[in-house]
Amino acid sequence: MTWSDIVLATLKENGLRLVAYVPDNILAPLVSGAATDDHFISVGATREDEAVGIVTGAYMAGLRGVVMMQTSGFALIANALATLVVPYQIPAILIVSERGVMGEFNVGQALVARTLRPTLDTLGIVHHTLAEASTLRFVLDSSIKQAFTTQAPVALILSPLLTGGNPAARAQLL
C-alpha cells in the first residue's frame, strides 16, 4: 500500500466521510482517491478556512470529516482555529502537506512553513509529523480516535520524508 492508500483506508475505518480540501500536488492522490470512492463526500473549497467551516458544521450535525490543505493554506486558518475549532471543542482532523522544507524552491513557501508548528503550539493543538510509512497507520488511527473522544482538533503533517515531497518542485532546484 502507498502512504496515500493507508491514509484513505484509515480515514474510512474511522467513519470519516467528508473530505473538504484545497488541492495541492502532494495531496493529489488523497483528493483523487477520495473523489473516486463512494464512501467519501468530497468538497473542494475556495479557501482553507472555508473547508474548516464546512467540516465543523458537518461534525455538529453528525458527519465526520477531514480538512486537507498545504502549509500556505494552513497560514490562512488561524482565525478559524482560534474562534471556532478550539473554543467550540471541534474534533477537526487537519491533514497538512508540508511544503517549504527539504527541497523547496519557493522562498515564500519556505517562510510560510515556519508559521505552521508555532501556530499549532500557540493554540495548544496536538500535532504529529507523519514521516514513516511503518508508523503511519498507528499515528493516524490513534490520533483520530483521540480527537473524537476528547473533543479536540489534531493536525497531521505529511512530511516529505513520507511523501517524497512536491514532485513539481524537484525539477526547479538548482
Place this chain on the structure above:
Amino acid sequence: MTNDRLSAKTLGRTALTRRLVQRLVHEEAVIAGIGNANFDLVAAGHRPQNFYMIGSMGLTCPIALGVALAQPKRGVIALEGDGSILMALGALATIANVKPANLTVIIWDNGIYQITGKQATATAGVTDIVAVARGAGFRHSEWVRDEAHFDQLIDRRFETGGPVLLAAKIDDQPGRGRLMRDPPLIRHRFMTGLGASGGAAPDASLIC
C-alpha cells in the same frame, strides 16, 4: 413586478428575524453570523437548532453547508450580514457547485459594517449580492421586496429546490438580544437539537 436592489423596501432586521423564526416549524437549523445577525436570532427566542458564532467572520455559510451535507432532509438557514459575506464570496461558488437542496442563505444587507462604526461596505457602492450569487451559480437568488414577499420566499424554498439566496435590504438598528458566549455549551445544545450529540453517531445515515 420589478425585483431588484433599488426597489427593495428597507426592512427591520429584528422584526424580520422574528418573522423567519415563526415560520420555522420543521426544526430547521439556523446558523447566525457574528454580530447583529446573532443578536437578533437570540432576541427571537432560543431554539435548540440555533448555532451562534463568536467570531470566524465569513464562515457562516461554510458551517451551514456542512450541516446541510450531514443532514440533507433538514432545512438549514444561514443568516449573514453583507460585510461578512463579502469576506467569503468564494463560499457562494462552493455552495452553488455542491447544490445542497436544503440550504437557504439569507443576507441582511444594510451597506455598512454596523458593529464597527457604520463604515460603508461594497454593497453600499456598486456591488449587488444577489447578482454575485447568480454569477456564482445560484439558480435561485432574489431580493426581498417586502415582508409579504419574505414570507412567501421562506415558505416556498424547498419546493423549487436549493440552494437559495435571499437578500433583504435592512435598516441600521442594533440587534436586540444578548449573546451568551459559551462556545462548548452553544455547540452541545446545537448538536442535541440536531440529534447528533455526544459524537456517538459517526454514520450520518443514522441521523436523518
